[in-house]
Amino acid sequence: MSPSLPRVLTDELLDREFMAQVEPDWRKLLSCLQCGTCSASCPTAELMDYSPRQLWELIRLGLRDEVMNSRTFWLCTQCYACTARCPRGIMTNETMRRLREWAVANGYSVPQSLLMMRQAVNYNHNILNEDNKTRLIWSEGIEMPPERVQEPADILLFTGCVSALYPMAYSIPQSLVQIFEQAHVGYSLLGSEEWCCGYPLYSAGMKDEMVKLAQHNVERVRAAGPKILVTTCSSCYYTWHHLYPEILGETLGFEVLHASELLSRMIQEGTIRLTETPWRVTYHDPCDLGRKSGLFDPPREIIRSIPGMHLEEMPRSRENAMCCGGGGDVAMTEPEAVEHVSVERLQEALSTNPEAIISSCQQCKRTLLQAARKTRTRIRVLDVCELVWQVMEK
Ligand code: SF4
Ligand code: SF4
Ligand code: SF4
Missing domain, CATH: 3.40.50.1860 (Rossmann fold)
Structure with missing residues (x-):
């Protein structure tokens, strides 16, 4: 943070209008511990000019233009990792999205x-x-x-x-x-x-x-x-x-x-029958399906119901899964940031020695395949629908 910026939070500095826009329960922002858990959880933090933790402090200090001219919130993939882990229950991903709303509504630069x-x-x-x-x-x-x-x-x-x-x-x-x-x-x-x-x-x-x-x-x-x-x-x-x-x-x-x-459901009811497929696979949880919707198990149930298939979990999976970088429109605004994140996630997937990486989202498939191309890695990346169709009894 620039040394010329005010460092002590006083009542006069509070920009309530701005805080209420970016966090409807704006008093929560005042409870931020500055612990940095959000920044440590964030897949794009190292590419941001201010980390999420620093951005909340700028908001609290009423430094509206400093915040709005930052590219931090345009780099947010909306992965929800920060929100899921914030000890104060601050909806940090939603704050990032609302900063975009403020930029659109108030004539700030929009990509x-x-x-x-x-x-x-x-x-x-x-x-x-x-x-x-x-x-x-x-x-x-x-x-x-x-x-x-x-x-x-x-x-x-x-x-x-x-x-x-x-x-x-x-x-x-x-x-x-x-x-x-x-x-x-x-x-x-x-x-x-x-x-x-x-x-x-x-x-x-x-x-x-x-x-x-x-x-x-x-x-x-x-x-x-x-x-x-x-x-x-x-x-x-x-x-x-x-x-x-x-x-x-x-x-x-x-x-x-x-x-x-x-x-x-169809597999459990017997509408779909699956053939023996002795592959070792890993599974990537899409943020919108897993952390944001709680659907961790159905894709894993499918994989485990395939005779002979072995699921090896990545070090970060389920609630702790790392984002592939494909969300939050970042692929449209900062494609090099997506590449940075997706290559890291691909390496993590490859550490499980899989014959295929399975996911449940077309955008995750695109992002991980692009990372594989970039790193000249030969690996199958399949959506669960493609997996089921490949191993279904015909
Ligand atoms: S994790 Fe929550 S409490 Fe900690 S710095 Fe981030 S917003 Fe503040
Ligand atoms: S939701 Fe945005 S700010 Fe929060 S961890 Fe994910 S990318 Fe970072
Ligand atoms: S795939 Fe299309 S319809 Fe679905 S979220 Fe993306 S843009 Fe919307």
């Missing part, structure tokens, strides 16, 4: 890539600015009856932008629909009527602009009338399960499941 993403989502309803009519491009090359689109069925698959539009992730929804076809399970899709869930806007500090996306998606799903909405994306899951009911102020009227929950 150009986020402004372009906002335009793409608002105009074309997906993060890649593609014509949303191409949203089923991932399904080309597999046999999927066309009547699956917008037809009533008990299960509706919400594909998500990454799986729908990034070729590296196409095989995740392809695997899931092939599992459904093979197991004679009815399902439907929204096709071009599926819009981005809005999570990238939420992360970027543009929560208000997410409302119309939530309204559109929920209305279309209700019209299709499924009992279950399933998603392979852990961020889409977090959005549908936690954010939509909060934003819309109502229950959705159908169950929201992550694909790992549904597949685990």
